Amino acid sequence: GLDGCTVLERIKPAKIPVIFLTAKQDVSDKVKGLKLGAEDYIVKPFEALELLARIEVALRRINKDTGSLIYGDMEIDIEKHTVIKAGETVPLTPKEFDVLVYLIGHQDIVVSRERLLSAIWGYEFEGESRTVDTHVQQVRKKAQLKNKLVTIPKYGYKLIKADNQ
Numbered sequence: 001g002l003d004g005c006t007v008l009e010r011i012k013p014a015k016i017p018v019i020f021l022t023a024k025q026d027v028s029d030k031v032k033g034l035k036l037g038a039e040d041y042i043v044k045p046f047e048a049l050e051l052l053a054r055i056e057v058a059l060r061r062i063n064k065d066t067g068s069l070i071y072g073d074m075e076i077d078i079e080k081h082t083v084i085k086a087g088e089t090v091p092l093t094p095k096e097f098d099v100l101v102y103l104i105g106h107q108d109i110v111v112s113r114e115r116l117l118s119a120i121w122g123y124e125f126e127g128e129s130r131t132v133d134t135h136v137q138q139v140r141k142k143a144q145l146k147n148k149l150v151t152i153p154k155y156g157y158k159l160i161k162a163d164n165q
Contacts, residue, residue: 008036017058021046049118056119059105071104072162074143083143090143095120099135100143103159112156132156 008018019040020033030041039058069076074085083090098120113132136157140149148160
């Protein structure tokens with residue numbers, strides 16, 4: 001029985017990112033939601049791909065606050081764009097780095113090639129999904145994730161949750 005603004009005010013201390021999905025189109029409603037701390041405000045009807053893109057942007061914004069990620073014996077410094085595995089630097093290209101960070105953020109979730117393509121290269125990218133395959137193969141090889149970064153035939157990839165997660 002509560003409206004979204006009231007819910008947002010109540011959960012604010014938990015620092016949970018919120019995206020409003022609403023039929024309210026007035027600018028004053030949008031401004032109120034955003035001023036209360038919402039990450040985004042989407043008016044119905046909306047496209048699922050747009051919602052997915054906005055969620056990914058919100059998650060990237062939140063993950064930037066952490067500064068670093070840990071996956072097993074690997075430490076990823078988001079700001080410095082560096083990966084250290086067992087004390088050794090892993091030489092990744094910028095896109096390989098983005099693929100690794102995305103997959104670490106989606107552990108134990110099967111991610112389609114199309115989803116990776118849109119998240120890393122953007123929706124307007126006109127290349128092939130083989131680009132994704134090539135980059136994932138390089139990440140698997142360079143970061144030594146042979147048994148952790150698995151291919152799901154005819155769909156995409158899954159990064160198995162690390163033991164320390």
